[in-house]
Amino acid sequence: MAKIAVIYWSGTGNTETMANAVVEGINEAGGTAELFQVSDFDKATLGDYEAFALGCPAMGSEELEYDEFQPFWDDTKELYGDRKVVLFGSYEWADGEWMETWRADADAAGVNVVDTLIVYDAPDAEGEASAQVLGAKLV
Numbered sequence: 078m079a080k081i082a083v084i085y086w087s088g089t090g091n092t093e094t095m096a097n098a099v100v101e102g103i104n105e106a107g108g109t110a111e112l113f114q115v116s117d118f119d120k121a122t123l124g125d126y127e128a129f130a131l132g133c134p135a136m137g138s139e140e141l142e143y144d145e146f147q148p149f150w151d152d153t154k155e156l157y158g159d160r161k162v163v164l165f166g167s168y169e170w171a172d173g174e175w176m177e178t179w180r181a182d183a184d185a186a187g188v189n190v191v192d193t194l195i196v197y198d199a200p201d202a203e204g205e206a207s208a209q210v211l212g213a214k215l216v
C-alpha cells in the first residue's frame with residue numbers, strides 16, 4: 078500500500094482543511110496517508126514515502142510562507158526524484174500567481190508534479206472534493 082506524506086503549513090486553517098481532504102482522498106483511493114505540519118516533518122524520513130502532497134497558502138507577496146515552508150521546500154525540492162508530488166494551497170488577495178511560481182520552481186528542480194490545486198479562502202464542499210480528487214491522484 079502506497080505510503081504518502083501530506084506536509085503543509087497553514088496560518089488560519091484553510092490549507093489545513095485542504096490537507097485533511099487530501100488525506101481522505103488518498104485513503105479512500107487505497108493509499109496510506111500520513112499528515113504533518115511542516116515544522117513536525119523529519120526530512121530524514123523523506124525516503125520512506127512513495128509520494129507527497131505539499132500544501133502552503135499564498136503568503137508574503139505571492140510567495141511561500143518564508144519561515145518554515147520555504148526553507149523546507151528549498152531543502153527538499155531536489156530530493157523527490159521521480160516520485161509523484163501534488164502542490165496545493167489557499168489564497169485570498171490575488172489570483173494564484175504564487176502557485177504558478179511554485180510550480181515553475183518545482184519543474185525547474187525536476188519534481189514530478191502530477192497536479193496542483195488552489196482554493197480561494199476557506200474551502201467549500203466543492204473545494205474539499207477537489208482536494209480529495211487531488212489526493213487520489215497520488216495513489
Ligand SMILES: Cc1cc2nc3c(=O)[nH]c(=O)nc-3n(C[C@H](O)[C@H](O)[C@H](O)COP(=O)(O)O)c2cc1C
Pocket residue numbers: 086087088089090091092093134135136137138139140167168169170171172173197198199
Ligand atoms: C502575511 C500574509 C500574506 C498574504 N499574501 C497573499 C498573497 O500574496 N496573495 C494572496 O492571494 N493571498 C495572500 N494572503 C491571503 C492568504 O493566502 C489567505 O488568507 C489564505 O486563505 C490563508 O490560508 P491558511 O488559512 O492556510 O493560512 C496573505 C495572507 C497573509 C496573512
